[in-house]
Amino acid sequence: METRISEIEKWEQFLREKGYKLTPERRVVLEEIFSHHGHFHAEELYRRIKSRRKRKVSLATIYRTLPLLVESGIIREVMRCEGRGIYEHIWGEKHHDHLVCMRCGKVIEFYDERIERLQQDICKKYGFHPVEYRLGIKGYCQECQSKVK
Amino acid sequence: METRISEIEKWEQFLREKGYKLTPERRVVLEEIFSHHGHFHAEELYRRIKSRRKRKVSLATIYRTLPLLVESGIIREVMRCEGRGIYEHIWGEKHHDHLVCMRCGKVIEFYDERIERLQQDICKKYGFHPVEYRLGIKGYCQECQSKVK
């Protein structure tokens, strides 16, 4: 049976390995991210922390922390929407990909084991050490197809 | 035997369908894009046109044209690098995906028929009408793996 360390343990481990410090801010950011499911962006995370946590974290620190979380494999940038980076936490989650409707903005998440395996095959073939997979398909969802010019 | 219309014909057709005009600027942008292979961003395209073409095109027009070219399926945004959108032309090209090294920035293009098919399967399953597929894998290339902390 596979045991997986928690996101906070992963975070601590990553920071320690890199010689970074585990500050209260970094802890709060992680906690807040894992207190919700779904997608978020920097500004939104900032507002959530501001309204729900004792320890406030500045937007600058959020922006400085997100790349570290990505590097550690705890979150990833899923896509970019209206100029903003959209993230989701992936630690402890089953990997999945996205269908994004270009008209209504709806996001359908899907998982396909075969695609996952093929991606790994590709990396092996090129001797590439993957950190982040990202498959996104843009188009029109069932409801919107008839409404597009 | 499959015949495919040229990029300029495709461009004309798209603009006509949408009721847009084929201006000299739009023509030059398309021509310049197809005069090179590989990736480009807005600023770079602007400079290329400025130095190589009689008809200059402003950066604003470039920025207004790129989304139309994406919408028409002639080019696509491949990724985002240092805050900039990176594009490539896809009309008449075999679809492919990318491995991007997080250390040296090297981009490996690959093509896998099975992945293409699976993506189509997924869309069918969800009744989704795809416009743009994008699979990118970030990580470390063979040379860089040993150099990462």
Place this chain on the structure above:
DNA sequence: ATCAGTGCAAAGGATTTGCATTACA
């Protein structure tokens, strides 16, 4: 002739950064 398209320069907006201050290790 009309109305979309263009260039210019100014505006916008997400993200980054310099610097003084704070606080982990």
Place this chain on the structure above:
DNA sequence: TGTAATGCAAATCCTTTGCACTGAT
């Protein structure tokens, strides 16, 4: 204690936009 991290505000920088002018249909 020393050095990295934080907060603030200013700076960046890609991209968008308002407006007057030009030109394609």
